Amino acid sequence: MNEIVTWTDTQLSRLKELEAGENDLICPCAAMEERNQCFQRIEKRLVKQQQQKLRQFLTVDLKPRLIELEERLTAVLNELGFSRVTTPVIISREALDRMTVDRDHPLSKQVYWLDDKHCLRPMLAPNLYQYMVSLGRLKARPIRFFEIGSCFRKESDGARHNSEFTMLNLVEMGVPMDQRQKRLKQLAKVVADAAGLKEYEFETEESVVYGETLDVVAGSDGIEVASGAMGPHPLDAAWRITDSWVGLGFGLERLVMVAQDSQSIGKWGKSVSWINGIRLNL
Amino acid sequence: MNEIVTWTDTQLSRLKELEAGENDLICPCAAMEERNQCFQRIEKRLVKQQQQKLRQFLTVDLKPRLIELEERLTAVLNELGFSRVTTPVIISREALDRMTVDRDHPLSKQVYWLDDKHCLRPMLAPNLYQYMVSLGRLKARPIRFFEIGSCFRKESDGARHNSEFTMLNLVEMGVPMDQRQKRLKQLAKVVADAAGLKEYEFETEESVVYGETLDVVAGSDGIEVASGAMGPHPLDAAWRITDSWVGLGFGLERLVMVAQDSQSIGKWGKSVSWINGIRLNL
Numbered sequence: 001m002n003e004i005v006t007w008t009d010t011q012l013s014r015l016k017e018l019e020a021g022e023n024d025l026i027c028p029c030a031a032m033e034e035r036n037q038c039f040q041r042i043e044k045r046l047v048k049q050q051q052q053k054l055r056q057f058l059t060v061d062l063k064p065r066l067i068e069l070e071e072r073l074t075a076v077l078n079e080l081g082f083s084r085v086t087t088p089v090i091i092s093r094e095a096l097d098r099m100t101v102d103r104d105h106p107l108s109k110q111v112y113w114l115d116d117k118h119c120l121r122p123m124l125a126p127n128l129y130q131y132m133v134s135l136g137r138l139k140a141r142p143i144r145f146f147e148i149g150s151c152f153r154k155e156s157d158g159a160r161h162n163s164e165f166t167m168l169n170l171v172e173m174g175v176p177m178d179q180r181q182k183r184l185k186q187l188a189k190v191v192a193d194a195a196g197l198k199e200y201e202f203e204t205e206e207s208v209v210y211g212e213t214l215d216v217v218a219g220s221d222g223i224e225v226a227s228g229a230m231g232p233h234p235l236d237a238a239w240r241i242t243d244s245w246v247g248l249g250f251g252l253e254r255l256v257m258v259a260q261d262s263q264s265i266g267k268w269g270k271s272v273s274w275i276n277g278i279r280l281n282l
Numbered sequence: 283m284n285e286i287v288t289w290t291d292t293q294l295s296r297l298k299e300l301e302a303g304e305n306d307l308i309c310p311c312a313a314m315e316e317r318n319q320c321f322q323r324i325e326k327r328l329v330k331q332q333q334q335k336l337r338q339f340l341t342v343d344l345k346p347r348l349i350e351l352e353e354r355l356t357a358v359l360n361e362l363g364f365s366r367v368t369t370p371v372i373i374s375r376e377a378l379d380r381m382t383v384d385r386d387h388p389l390s391k392q393v394y395w396l397d398d399k400h401c402l403r404p405m406l407a408p409n410l411y412q413y414m415v416s417l418g419r420l421k422a423r424p425i426r427f428f429e430i431g432s433c434f435r436k437e438s439d440g441a442r443h444n445s446e447f448t449m450l451n452l453v454e455m456g457v458p459m460d461q462r463q464k465r466l467k468q469l470a471k472v473v474a475d476a477a478g479l480k481e482y483e484f485e486t487e488e489s490v491v492y493g494e495t496l497d498v499v500a501g502s503d504g505i506e507v508a509s510g511a512m513g514p515h516p517l518d519a520a521w522r523i524t525d526s527w528v529g530l531g532f533g534l535e536r537l538v539m540v541a542q543d544s545q546s547i548g549k550w551g552k553s554v555s556w557i558n559g560i561r562l563n564l
Contacts (some may be wrong), residue, residue, distance in 0.1 A: 054417070058425065061365070062364070083345065090445070134564070135562075140337065164370045270369050280417075281416065
């Protein structure tokens with residue numbers, strides 16, 4: 001009877017990053033002493049395939065799906081009367097405190113601090129709240145705006161998280177109270193469709209920051225790709241906001257990952273090791 | 283004879299941020315006791331004008347010039363065969379050291395550190411050098427790519443600097459040695475034209491990081507809007523790069539400011555106080 005020969009962990013992870021098919025993930029050798037040679041043969045073939053994809057990116061695709069999605073969402077939301085705003089990633093401790101993310105909050109352990117008073121935003125909401133105040137001074141309603149930008153959280157860089165990730169948050173102020181839930185779902189559908197999601201569901205959830213929220217869950221693994229919120233909301237008081245509003249936040253790398261039916265998020269984000277899902281150390 | 287009545291510094295700076303014309307910058311009152319009332323009347327009129335501009339932004343323009351420029355440059359450079367890449371803003375001390383920005387370098391005082399080993403990139407170059415290594419493994423030449431993204435430097439937030447600002451860096455590997463200068467100028471012209479610059483000049487300068495560089499200087503004040511570099515270059519050795527190449531870095535907020543014939547940069551950048559040149563505390 002033959003011995004069962006399996007790849008080493010290092011070989012297996014290299015094959016996975018080279019997008020090996022299921023066949024190549026099972027070592028085909030009959031004997032241990034053939035394994036390394038066998039691995040090199042398969043790796044060489046896969047590297048060639050990835051180089052071909054890289055050449056295709058450099059000559060035909062010319063931009064990553066993440067950027068493509070950003071541009072598409074900007075166009076779609078502009079079309080619906082949402083204005084794009086763009087705000088700094090460095091925010092004050094005070095702005096974060098107003099989100100009730102103070103030193104005792106679980107999220108606070110994930111915040112990157114630059115000094116005692118400044119950090120990298122872990123979410124877009126604090127800056128967008130400031131825009132709600134400024135734009136809310138205008139009398140006309142509705143007021144519609146959104147931001148697409150980087151947020152930062154210390155993560156154990158797992159399959160579902162990057163420490164730098166891209167959020168889309170949109171806000172509509174002046175939505176009639178009884179139409180907020182309906183409007184949230186309409187807007188979630190617009191974004192999900194633009195991102196090319198095929199299947200997704202709405203879920204209601206209790207959030208530490210936002211109270212009750214509407215979540216959008218997608219893909220075969222049921223990943224949360226968006227969170228919705230509505231006001232009047234407990235956090236509004238810190239900004240003296242009295243409007244009725246709806247807001248939605250989407251993780252753009254997650255949208256790309258799910259639309260691509262992919263299992264890992266790192267390869268779709270901002271990276272020096274991956275470009276548009278292709279491993280760079282070829 | 284009448285006394286000469288002038289605005290207070292606070293009044294003057296408020297009038298400037300409301301884009302007062304030259305007329306309004308001179309106090310029209312004949313007596314000191316009329317000044318505050320007079321200021322309020324003028325401020326009220328200017329606030330109405332800015333509110334009108336804000337409504338126009340929210341209903342017609344729908345995106346800031348900074349974002350518009352980013353999209354236009356992406357389209358123009360894609361058209362010329364440059365691929366867009368997107369990399370993290372958090373970089374390692376080691377990557378910065380390779381740019382020779384070590385603890386003794388003047389720029390090092392402007393770097394935002396997250397911990398002993400990580401900082402916010404003060405420039406795009408370290409990550410793009412890594413891309414030169416990865417993409418350089420492909421045999422085909424030329425290899426063309428660019429990034430548009432935020433960089434960070436501690437600044438005394440003057441009229442010409444934001445602590446978070448947006449850079450475009452482009453790289454072309456495999457340019458024949460004797461055509462590098464010509465190619466740099468071609469590419470600088472493409473970007474300057476896309477940004478709507480009317481007058482600009484090329485200047486050669488000695489840079490602390492890059493050795494001899496080609497600068498692009500524009501506007502009536504002669505502001506540096508771009509820096510070019512070419513390789514083989516002293517820094518290449520740290521990355522074991524032997525290609526001949528050209529590279530250009532543009533400051534996007536500066537391009538917008540100069541194209542708008544504006545004197546202040548903060549109003550065109552990522553901000554919670556300004557959107558697209560319009561003051562938000564109206």
